[in-house]
Amino acid sequence: xxxxxxxxxxxxxxxxxxxxxxxxxxxxxxxxxxxxxxxxxxxxxxxxxxxxxxxxxxxxxxxxxxxxxxxxxxxxxxxxxxxxxxxxxxxxxxxxxxxxxxxxxxxxxxxxxxxxxxxxxxxxxxxxxxxxxxxxxxxxxxxxxxxxxxxxxxxxxxxxxxxxxxxxxxxxxxxxxxxxxxxxxxxxxxxxxxxxxxxxxxxxxxxxxxxxxxxxxxxxxxxxxxxxxxxxxxxxxxxxxxxxxxxxxxxxxxxxxxxxxxxxxxxxxxxxxxxxxxxxxxxxxxxxxxxxxxxxxxxxxxxxxxxxxxxxxxxxxxxxxxxxxx
Amino acid sequence: xxxxxxxxxxxxxxxxxxxxxxxxxxxxxxxxxxxxxxxxxxxxxxxxxxxxxxxxxxxxxxxxxxxxxxxxxxxxxxxxxxxxxxxxxxxxxxxxxxxxxxxxxxxxxxxxxxxxxxxxxxxxxxxxxxxxxxxxxxxxxxxxxxxxxxxxxxxxxxxxxxxxxxxxxxxxxxxxxxxxxxxxxxxxxxxxxxxxxxxxxxxxxxxxxxxxxxxxxxxxxxxxxxxxxxxxxxxxxxxxxxxxxxxxxxxxxxxxxxxxxxxxxxxxxxxxxxxxxxxxxxxxxxxxxxxxxxxxxxxxxxxxxxxxxxxxxxxxxxxxxxxxxx
Numbered sequence: 001x002x003x004x005x006x007x008x009x010x011x012x013x014x015x016x017x018x019x020x021x022x023x024x025x026x027x028x029x030x031x032x033x034x035x036x037x038x039x040x041x042x043x044x045x046x047x048x049x050x051x052x053x054x055x056x057x058x059x060x061x062x063x064x065x066x067x068x069x070x071x072x073x074x075x076x077x078x079x080x081x082x083x084x085x086x087x088x089x090x091x092x093x094x095x096x097x098x099x100x101x102x103x104x105x106x107x108x109x110x111x112x113x114x115x116x117x118x119x120x121x122x123x124x125x126x127x128x129x130x131x132x133x134x135x136x137x138x139x140x141x142x143x144x145x146x147x148x149x150x151x152x153x154x155x156x157x158x159x160x161x162x163x164x165x166x167x168x169x170x171x172x173x174x175x176x177x178x179x180x181x182x183x184x185x186x187x188x189x190x191x192x193x194x195x196x197x198x199x200x201x202x203x204x205x206x207x208x209x210x211x212x213x214x215x216x217x218x219x220x221x222x223x224x225x226x227x228x229x230x231x232x233x234x235x236x237x238x239x240x241x242x243x244x245x246x247x248x249x250x251x252x253x254x255x256x257x258x259x260x261x262x263x264x265x266x267x268x269x270x271x272x273x274x275x276x277x278x279x280x281x282x283x284x285x286x287x288x289x290x291x292x293x294x295x296x297x298x299x300x301x302x303x304x305x306x307x308x309x310x311x312x313x314x315x316x317x318x319x320x321x322x323x324x325x326x
Numbered sequence: 327x328x329x330x331x332x333x334x335x336x337x338x339x340x341x342x343x344x345x346x347x348x349x350x351x352x353x354x355x356x357x358x359x360x361x362x363x364x365x366x367x368x369x370x371x372x373x374x375x376x377x378x379x380x381x382x383x384x385x386x387x388x389x390x391x392x393x394x395x396x397x398x399x400x401x402x403x404x405x406x407x408x409x410x411x412x413x414x415x416x417x418x419x420x421x422x423x424x425x426x427x428x429x430x431x432x433x434x435x436x437x438x439x440x441x442x443x444x445x446x447x448x449x450x451x452x453x454x455x456x457x458x459x460x461x462x463x464x465x466x467x468x469x470x471x472x473x474x475x476x477x478x479x480x481x482x483x484x485x486x487x488x489x490x491x492x493x494x495x496x497x498x499x500x501x502x503x504x505x506x507x508x509x510x511x512x513x514x515x516x517x518x519x520x521x522x523x524x525x526x527x528x529x530x531x532x533x534x535x536x537x538x539x540x541x542x543x544x545x546x547x548x549x550x551x552x553x554x555x556x557x558x559x560x561x562x563x564x565x566x567x568x569x570x571x572x573x574x575x576x577x578x579x580x581x582x583x584x585x586x587x588x589x590x591x592x593x594x595x596x597x598x599x600x601x602x603x604x605x606x607x608x609x610x611x612x613x614x615x616x617x618x619x620x621x622x623x624x625x626x627x628x629x630x631x632x633x634x635x636x637x638x639x640x641x642x643x644x645x646x647x648x649x650x651x652x
Contacts, residue, residue, distance in 0.1 A: 143631060145596050152600040152608075195573045195594050195627075197611060229555035230575040247521045249556040268521050270471050274478040282478075285523060301521075305469060 004287065004296050004324035005052035006317055007122070009187075009224075010303030011045040012057045015310055018044050028073050032058050038107035039114055046119060048310075049317045053120050053183070054111065056176070058104055060126030060187055063168045064135055066100035067092045082138035084146065089157055094164035098171030108179035123181030125173050127188035127225070128165045128210060129203040135165070144193050151202040162206040170213035177217035184214055185222040186240065189302070192227015192248075199231045204238050211239030222264055226302055232257050247301030251289035255296075262295035269300045272308045272316065279312055283319045292326075330613065330622050330650035331378035332643055333448070335513075335550075336629030337371040338383045341636055344370050354399050358384050364433035365440055372445060374636075375643045379446050379509070380437060382502070384430055386452030386513055389494045390461055392426035393418045408464035410472065415483055420490035424497030434505035449507030451499050453514035453551070454491045454536060455529040461491070470519050477528040488532040496539035503543035510540055511548040512566065515628070518553015518574075525557050530564050537565030548590055552628055558583050573627030577615035581622075588621035595626045598634045598642070605638055609645045618652075 014020055019041060022031065031037045041057040061077050068091055070080040083089055111121050125131075134140075136147040151158045173184050188207065191199060207223070214221055223240025229249050236243050236258050243261050245254045247268035255263055271282045283298075290296040298320045304313065340346055345367060348357065357363045367383040387403050394417055396406040409415055437447050451457075460466075462473040477484045499510050514533065517525060533549070540547055549566025555575050562569050562584050569587055571580045573594035581589055597608045609624075616622040624646045630639065 143596055145599055145631070148594070148596045149599055152597065152604040192574065196576045196579075197608075198594070227553070227574065230579070248518065248553065250522045253522075253556070268474070268524070270469055270474045271478065273471055273475055278478040282523075305471070 002326045003321045004290070004298050006298035006320040007051050007053040007055060008045075008300055008304050008313065009055070011051065011055060011313075012041045013304055014306035015304055015308040015313065016044055016048070017310075028059060029071070032062060033103045035103055035106040035110050038103075039110040042107070042111050042121075043114055045313075046115070049314050050321070051119065051317050053122050054115060055122040055185070056104070056108060056111065056124060056181065058107075058124070060124075060131060060189070061134055062101060062104065063097055063125070063172050064131065066097035067094060067135075067164070067168060069135060076140050077134060079134065079138045082146075083132075083135045083161060084150070086157060089161045089164070092161075092164045094167050097168045098175055101172060101175070104172075105175050105179035108176055108181050112180040120182035121180065122183045122185055122222070123173065123176030123179075124185040124187060125169050125176075127186045127191070127223075128162050128169055128206045129194075130188050130190045131169065132161055132165050133190050135161070144190070148194075148198065151198065155202070158202060162202075166206045166210050170210045173210070173214045174217055177214070177219050181219065183220045183222065184217065185224055185244070186210065186214075188223075188225035188228075191225045191235075192229075192246070194231075196231035196234065200234050204234060208238040215239065222297075224264065236261055242295075242297060244299065245301065251286055251296075252291065255290065255293065260295070262297065263290075264297040264299050266299070266301045267316070269302055269305050269308070272300075272304065272312045274312075276312070276315060279315065280319055283316055284323055287320070287323050292324075298324075328652045329647045330616070330624050332624035332646040333377050333379040333381060334371075334626055334630050334639065335381070337377065337381060337639075338367045339630055340632035341630055341634040341639065342370055342374070343636075354385060355397070358388060359429045361429055361432040361436050364429075365436040368433070368437050368447075369440055371639075372441070375640050376647070377445065377643050379448050380441060381448040381511070382430070382434060382437065382450060382507065384433070384450070386450075386457060386515070387460055388427060388430065389423055389451070389498050390457065392423035393420060393461075393490070393494060395461060402466050403460060405460065405464045408472075409458075409461045409487060410476070412483060415487045415490070418487075418490045420493050423494045424501055427498060427501070430498075431501050431505035434502055434507050438506040446508035447506065448509045448511055448548070449499060449502030450511040450513060451495050451502075453512045453517070453549075454488050454495055454532045455520075456514050456516045457495065458487055458491050459516050461487070470516070474520075474524065477524065481528070484528060488528075492532045492536050496536045499536070499540045500543055503540070503545050507545065509546045509548065510543065511550055511570070512536060512540075514549075514551035514554075517551045517561075518555075518572070522557035522560065526560050530560060534564040541565065541567075548623075550590065562587055568621075568623060570625065571627070577612055577622075578617065581616065581619065586621070588623070589616075590623040590625050592625070592627045593642070595628055595631050595634070598626075598630065598638045600638075602638070602641060605641065606645055609642055610649055613646070613649050618650075624650075 550570030
């Protein structure tokens with residue numbers, strides 16, 4: 001069928017009973033670090049819905065453990081030894097970190113074998129800023145005071161940190177592609193809190209470096225960020241074959257600003273809690289704003305929320321295919 | 327001196343020792359409900375810095391108590407009887423609520439007398455969406471799932487709620503102006519999480535109604551919202567003499583999109599933790615992006631954070647005046 005492809009960020013997750021049942025027995029890190037379990041979780045939504053891509057089950061913070069950080073989930077991520085000083089940055093083991101994530105590459109190989117060509121597999125990593133912000137803040141943050149402070153008051157230290165983080169990020173993604181990932185997504189979940197100037201000065205050079213490095217893998221690259229409205233053109237200039245946007249922008253406005261670049265998005269994940277009539281109208285609105293153009297991948301503006309009704313997820317997949325059929 | 331005027335959202339707050347010392351003896355609600363204390367707190371930053379306006383010390387949730395809700399701070403606001411059903415909305419006492427906030431109007435009169443014309447006094451209220459989102463969610467929210475759900479799945483109920491909230495909001499602001507407030511600001515702190523479509527459909531009509539009502543007061547009105555990048559033109563169309571923007575947009579881009587409309591903003595509050603060199607460059611960047619045009623009020627992109635170093639606040643006031651002197 002020639003229709004707009006659709007997949008969902010966090011499509012393997014708590015909204016699925018089969019996922020919750022596995023989570024009763026295993027922590028998130030156990031799931032992510034055991035190739036058979038990561039494969040099982042990755043495939044759960046593929047068995048349920050006619051979605052057009054699988055996305056590797058993993059966590060964007062996996063690379064920080066081999067860098068030397070102590071990560072736990074309670075339930076949000078917490079890092080007991082955050083990176084704040086020259087000594088902390090110097091101690092990061094960036095040369096060997098990507099090689100220590102073999103369980104991820106094993107999962108990629110296993111998933112590819114199990115998928116047997118049914119749908120492509122997307123690999124992913126957190127973008128350098130988002131990963132570094134967790135590393136510096138020690139967990140999620142309200143105002144990103146520490147990470148912004150390092151940028152502005154210690155740009156030399158910030159740069160050293162980002163050089164290390166970006167190296168791991170690129171090597172990690174290249175290894176996923178080498179293991180069989182057929183597309184790669186770079187997730188910059190927290191850049192929306194930056195001013196355009198902060199993004200351009202302290203973040204874009206490093207994202208652009210990663211995007212250039214992984215462009216050599218020969219697979220399509222999706223560059224996704226939330227809250228990029230204030231610097232969308234700059235964000236797109238950093239690279240990526242497809243630009244992912246959140247729900248805070250009209251899709252037609254995003255397409256206009258991005259020119260011919262393919263776009264991914266952008267239904268508000270909260271709309272998946274609405275009734276079917278509202279939800280269908282919202283799906284149609286996104287498609288209408290795309291206006292039948294090629295180069296649109298339907299997705300949410302961020303990940304599926306944990307208590308989302310599963311039949312609404314299924315309905316969205318079907319509506320996207322029906323309403324966009326050419 | 328002919329220079330860009332400057333004041334700060336939450337300029338009376340925990341970053342000041344004299345405020346913290348009063349807060350040891352009184353709760354936020356006690357401060358806000360006792361005209362002498364509200365006056366004292368309002369004047370504290372005026373005594374310290376050569377800022378160009380005083381802003382009434384109050385809380386955007388004050389009007390929800392006379393509406394019938396039970397509000398406490400622990401330390402964030404919590405509402406023990408949130409508004410979720412037809413019965414909850416029907417029970418709201420919007421006809422009498424604004425009249426029950428006499429302590430605010432008394433504070434306005436007292437502050438005006440104490441200021442004795444030194445600087446103008448700005449009154450304020452939360453915008454209908456932000457206040458309603460607290461009322462429905464019962465406190466701050468991560469995803470605004472309940473309030474968005476009411477909008478989309480019960481637009482009739484949402485409309486009834488917003489008609490009540492907007493009435494109180496307009497009456498409350500009119501009474502502040504009648505008591506002597508020389509400008510009014512409508513704060514829409516949480517609209518940045520809405521999609522442009524949600525804003526236009528469920529929020530703008532009610533904000534526009536309030537802005538039109540209070541335009542009759544004969545004082546300038548500032549309409550401030552965070553995260554309005556995706557619908558700034560729509561936000562401006564709703565009304566207000568001055569449009570306040572956060573730090574997630576370049577000020578020159580905002581001015582371009584807003585045409586001749588005066589603008590307020592937009593330094594990232596987190597930059598007030600940076601060293602003086604960085605902070606001064608950031609202040610200069612905002613002023614440079616304004617490009618010497620009239621119609622700019624310097625402010626932060628949101629409120630001053632509680633642990634902000636006070637000498638940085640003072641430095642910003644002085645730099646704005648020096649660097650913009652004509």
